[in-house]
Amino acid sequence: MNLLSLQLRDFRTYANLNLRFPARLTFLTGPNANGKTNILEAVGILSLGKSFRGATDADMAHANEGHYYISGSFEKQNRMYDLSVGVELSGSKIKRKISLNDKTLSSRQQLIGRLVTVIMSPTDILISDGGPAHRRRFLDMVLSYQNPEYLNNLITYNRALRQRNALLKKIKSQKARLADLDVWTAPLADYAHKITRARLQFATDFDQIFAESLERISGGRDRLIMRLALSAGLEAENPAAAIQKYVSRDLALGYTTVGPHRQNLMFEKNDADITRFGSQGQKRSLVLALRIAQFSYLQKTLKLAPILLIDDVIRELDGGRRGAFVQLLRECGQAIFTTPDLDGLMISDERIRSDMAVYEVDQPGSVNTSVPI
Ligand SMILES: Nc1ncnc2c1ncn2[C@@H]1O[C@H](COP(=O)(O)OP(=O)(O)OP(=O)(O)O)[C@@H](O)[C@H]1O
Ligand SMILES: [Mg+2]
Numbered sequence: 034m035n036l037l038s039l040q041l042r043d044f045r046t047y048a049n050l051n052l053r054f055p056a057r058l059t060f061l062t063g064p065n066a067n068g069k070t071n072i073l074e075a076v077g078i079l080s081l082g083k084s085f086r087g088a089t090d091a092d093m094a095h096a097n098e099g100h101y102y103i104s105g106s107f108e109k110q111n112r113m114y115d116l117s118v119g120v121e122l123s124g125s126k127i128k129r130k131i132s133l134n135d136k137t138l139s140s141r142q143q144l145i146g147r148l149v150t151v152i153m154s155p156t157d158i159l160i161s162d163g164g165p166a167h168r169r170r171f172l173d174m175v176l177s178y179q180n181p182e183y184l185n186n187l188i189t190y191n192r193a194l195r196q197r198n199a200l201l202k203k204i205k206s207q208k209a210r211l212a213d214l215d216v217w218t219a220p221l222a223d224y225a226h227k228i229t230r231a232r233l234q235f236a237t238d239f240d241q242i243f244a245e246s247l248e249r250i251s252g253g254r255d256r257l258i259m260r261l262a263l264s265a266g267l268e269a270e271n272p273a274a275a276i277q278k279y280v281s282r283d284l285a286l287g288y289t290t291v292g293p294h295r296q297n298l299m300f301e302k303n304d305a306d307i308t309r310f311g312s313q314g315q316k317r318s319l320v321l322a323l324r325i326a327q328f329s330y331l332q333k334t335l336k337l338a339p340i341l342l343i344d345d346v347i348r349e350l351d352g353g354r355r356g357a358f359v360q361l362l363r364e365c366g367q368a369i370f371t372t373p374d375l376d377g378l379m380i381s382d383e384r385i386r387s388d389m390a391v392y393e394v395d396q397p398g399s400v401n402t403s404v405p406i
Contacts, residue, residue: 042102043095045071046397056390063394069371080150082141154344161316168298190224222273228293247322249357264295338366
């Protein structure tokens with residue numbers, strides 16, 4: 034799949050920007066704070082519906098203008114698509130309009146899976162260092178791209194979970210009865226079951242791809258076991274029984290303590306949890322291997338090459354990691370990078386040089402697209 038063009042109106046540093054991406058690899062260069070990552074963030078919004086940096090809509094509207102608009106054309110399996118996301122803010126109200134080929138999509142959920150990207154950024158280290166919630170987010174994002182049904186189940190599960198948690202608090206303060214909990218057990222267990230099954234299947238399918246990707250990076254030194262750690266014994270076979278078993282603990286704590294929202298994606302070497310005991314280098318390799326494996330997994334399951342969006346990560350790679358990265362760049366489809374300059378990057382590689390463009394964000398709000406290589 035290929036992103037062919039991008040238009041920004043009143044987004045971050047850009048009042049008005051039109052870019053085309055004719056080359057396979059595009060390098061966005063330029064001094065710090067000129068707006069390179071802003072462009073990747075905008076592409077990310079067409080893909081995910083929100084900022085990969087976790088920014089709010091108000092943060093992203095150009096100079097507090099209260100609105101922004103992003104659109105892009107892309108090619109996917111020989112068909113052309115026009116996608117746009119427009120946001121209007123008034124006070125605390127947000128009006129969002131998402132369109133695909135002039136048809137309005139009803140939610141962000143409907144957007145996910147249209148423009149398929151894999152984003153690599155310096156904050157990826159949080160997948161290792163940021164705790165189980167970050168690892169679940171990684172898992173949920175890959176599965177949501179691969180299967181829209183999964184995202185639906187997750188949203189419904191989270192809704193039921195919020196209702197049950199609110200009820201647990203009410204029961205604790207004697208504003209509701211214990212028997213009222215039963216209404217939520219069946220729907221919660223049903224969706225917990227679907228999500229857990231999909232995650233366990235993913236852990237099995239992803240395992241080999243992840244092992245290969247890690248092998249490429251560390252040359253076989255770091256053999257890690259990836260597994261989904263469940264939150265209770267009965268969770269996989271009989272989630273309703275697992276939920277029932279922990280009712281008194283849930284009541285004492287005031288929230289649901291069993292289910293997909295408490296699961297953890299674990300990475301272990303000789304039974305030691307790498308996210309807790311690994312060295313900096315091991316954790317960086319883990320995270321890079323996960324992103325490369327995410328690319329291969331989506332490529333295999335969706336039968337198309339996701340677009341790589343790479344925010345500033347190349348420079349911090351060393352030795353084997355850089356080699357694996359260069360190999361990925363030879364094999365991948367389209368990739369867009371940000372980097373202050375091209376010094377020290379391996380662009381002497383012929384397969385890379387032959388199809389690349391360099392754009393310079395020469396001042397905030399403007400991009401020079403005719404930079405000689
Ligand atoms: N809503 C906004 N309106 C106008 N300017 C903004 C807005 N949000 C951020 N900026 C400006 O955007 C710039 C940061 O852009 P960005 O993160 O894309 O920079 P960068 O080129 O990637 O820098 P670095 O090389 O340091 O990563 C800052 O100067 C910031 O003030
Ligand atoms: Mg940046």
